[in-house]
Amino acid sequence: MTRGAALALPAMLADVEELMSCESFSADHATVARSAEVVGALGTITPGARLEVLVGAGRPPMEPGSSADLFALASRVAAGLGQPPLRGTAVGASDGNYTAATGCPTLDGLGVVGGGAHADIEYVEVARMIPRARLLAELITRTVR
Incomplete structure (x- = not known):
């Protein structure tokens, strides 16, 4: 301001x-x-x-256990790619609350790594964009098989 x-x-x-x-x-x-x-x-x-x-x-709540298997898979993929461990909790809401409420395993927060969301100080860690894209590509590949 x-x-x-x-x-x-x-x-x-x-x-x-x-x-x-x-x-x-x-x-x-x-x-x-x-x-x-x-x-x-x-x-x-x-x-x-x-x-x-x-x-x-x-928005309906995103129950922690509703996507436990998918989160475990994403964590294994990240580890296999030599990436830092994924964090399992976050605050806030997204459209993912709706998909999770239907029973569809849903992960939220797999976009760019950064901080200060929705504020003047918001930033992305550019050096982590390609590794994050690799994680998503591998996760998608493993879930569509």
Whole structure:
């Protein structure tokens, strides 16, 4: 955000109806209800502002065991190519949540290696692009046989 935008922020907020959105990725209704309760208890600090918590259907959770066999295969492929071990957990959501919910083994996060996703500091590790492409090519080759 530029300095000028920071100074104009209070005026901009006067017309904002939705400033923040967050999702809870859990199939456990008690967990979702508790999350809504905790967020709702935060309250506001801006005079005249209000906090409204809406609970509804969002992306289905990607259950950790739903793709365990495919992850094991990808890990073996990475090791066979002399690549660093794959990480098995991540936060956030993707369209992969939908395919996993149908029972289709799904791996998410096999794109470029980097960090700072969706932020001004986002980057890719260029030196790891070709090794990642090799991993994907070998994984695809082994899964279509």
